[in-house]
Amino acid sequence: MSRVSTVYLLTCAAIGVATGLLVIPATAFSTLTYAALPPLSALAAGAWVIGFVVAMRLLERPGAALLTGLxxxxxxxxxxxxGPAIVITNVMFAAFIELPFLVTLYRRWSRWLYYIGAAVLTVLYAAWTVMAADMQAFPAWVLALYVACLFISGLGAVALGILIADRLRRAGVAKLARRRPAIEVEPVAEPA
Known part of the structure; x- marks a missing residue:
């Protein structure tokens, strides 16, 4: 199943729309609380992770998180x-969720790979936001709480995304869009 199928595209589209609708209020909440209450703002960060984890876990196909992010x-x-900057943010978050699977050349689909992607994303996002928003002006405990809330939100979103995807899979959702394991064919003996 090397081709991109319509059912794969439609599944990514459905997850992408749901994620987009989740991200709209999360962005508004994060924007409102970012300057005054960074730890509270950090709790919304998981909204960007859930859909991409669901897409990767449910479909187990290359590009699922990136397409869903777009x-x-x-x-x-x-x-x-x-505004349009949300497209870049979503694709960036999706790329970090997909990156561990790319490193394994999409041969491994272990749960821990989702957590690695989210942890790397959290570390880099925390460093970037602390510098970009000049958060060094806050007391050290606020920064520590901000980073802790980012980790709680991101890793919690991974757990929730895995749970949702596993339940959808058990319900038979996206069965045709999923990666199929390679089938070993036994050679047929030639007649003598």
């Missing part, structure tokens, strides 16, 4: 407080 960004753009 679609969710496009859906969120008209109503997002950040």
């Amino acid at each position: 679609i969710s960004g496009l859906v969120a753009t008209p109503l997002s407080t950040t």
Whole structure:
């Protein structure tokens, strides 16, 4: 199943729309609380992770998180407080969720790979936001709480995304869009 199928694209689109609708209020909440209450703002960060984990876990196909990220960004753009920049944010978050699977050349689909992607994302996002927003002006305990809330939100979102994807899979959702394991064919003996 090397081709991209319509059912795969539609599944990514459905997850992307749901993620986009989730990200719109999360962006507004994060924007409102970011400057005054960074730890509270950090709790919304998981909204960007859930859909990408669901897409990767449910489909187990290369590009599922990235395509879902692009679609969710496009859906969120008209109503997002950040405008078109939300597309870049969503694709960036999706890339970090997909990166561990790319490193394994999409041969491993272990749960811990989702957590590694989210942890790397959290570390880099925390470093970037602390520098970009000049958060060094806050007391050290606020920064520590901010980073802790980012980790709680991101890793909690991974757990929730895995739970949702596993339940959808058990219900038979996206069965045709999923990766199929390689089937070993036994050679047929030639007649003598």
